[in-house]
Amino acid sequence: MSRSPIEVHRSGRTGWLRAAVLGSDDAIVSTASLMLGVAASSASKAAILIAGVAGLASGAMSMAVGEYVSVSSQRDTEKADIDLEKRELSEQPQAELNELAMIYVKRGLDRELAMKVAEQLSARDRLNAHLRDELGIDASALSRPLQAAWTSAASFATFAMVPIAALLLTTARWRIPAIAAVSLASLAALGALGAHLGGAPLGRAALRVTLGGALAMAVTTAIGMAFGISGG
Numbered sequence: 001m002s003r004s005p006i007e008v009h010r011s012g013r014t015g016w017l018r019a020a021v022l023g024s025d026d027a028i029v030s031t032a033s034l035m036l037g038v039a040a041s042s043a044s045k046a047a048i049l050i051a052g053v054a055g056l057a058s059g060a061m062s063m064a065v066g067e068y069v070s071v072s073s074q075r076d077t078e079k080a081d082i083d084l085e086k087r088e089l090s091e092q093p094q095a096e097l098n099e100l101a102m103i104y105v106k107r108g109l110d111r112e113l114a115m116k117v118a119e120q121l122s123a124r125d126r127l128n129a130h131l132r133d134e135l136g137i138d139a140s141a142l143s144r145p146l147q148a149a150w151t152s153a154a155s156f157a158t159f160a161m162v163p164i165a166a167l168l169l170t171t172a173r174w175r176i177p178a179i180a181a182v183s184l185a186s187l188a189a190l191g192a193l194g195a196h197l198g199g200a201p202l203g204r205a206a207l208r209v210t211l212g213g214a215l216a217m218a219v220t221t222a223i224g225m226a227f228g229i230s231g232g
């Protein structure tokens with residue numbers, strides 16, 4: 001393999017990427033499994049469709065709530081850190097300047113240069129220098145709970161459409177294999193895409209997510225069949 005002159009580092013974007021891929025996998029696996037369970041019980045097309053749409057709605061809303069709660073608490077932590085830093089900067093500016101310089105010393109600068117860097121960065125934007133180098137917070141990119149909630153709900157709803165479309169486009173005879181096949185193929189494609197964007201090996205990621213999805217679908221199909229036979 002040839003090496004490009006500038007290496008592309010990808011670990012920095014795996015956070016939101018992982019969330020997006022996990023959300024889409026979640027949507028396909030849970031909606032398809034739900035619909036297959038209902039379909040295997042010999043329910044009508046309408047009943048399977050209702051299960052699918054209800055699964056889409058409940059999944060999207062629960063993703064939104066979960067994301068909102070988790071990103072909100074992350075944001076609260078960031079805000080508390082920023083407030084504390086502001087207070088420290090106004091109460092003990094000299095100690096804070098030394099602290100900033102020590103951070104640069106630990107990163108390899110000699111004391112004199114570190115103090116110069118700390119002074120110049122502080123002259124430009126003191127709070128931001130501390131947030132960035134001391135706390136690792138980018139003040140221009142704070143967590144956004146509503147945006148995270150909306151994004152994950154939209155992503156879930158979009159991918160839950162995959163098994164629903166498979167139901168709508170096939171006849172009764174091909175319903176179960178079509179829902180399963182289309183969903184598994186989408187999982188494999190998403191697994192490969194996620195791995196590609198994250199710079200990881202493609203085959204393994206696609207295989208893992210596809211096998212996991214197949215297992216989930218097999219379990220709910222078996223449950224549906226059991227209930228269908230018992231005439232529940």
Ligand SMILES: [Zn+2]
Nearest residue numbers: 096099130134
């Ligand atoms: Zn500080």
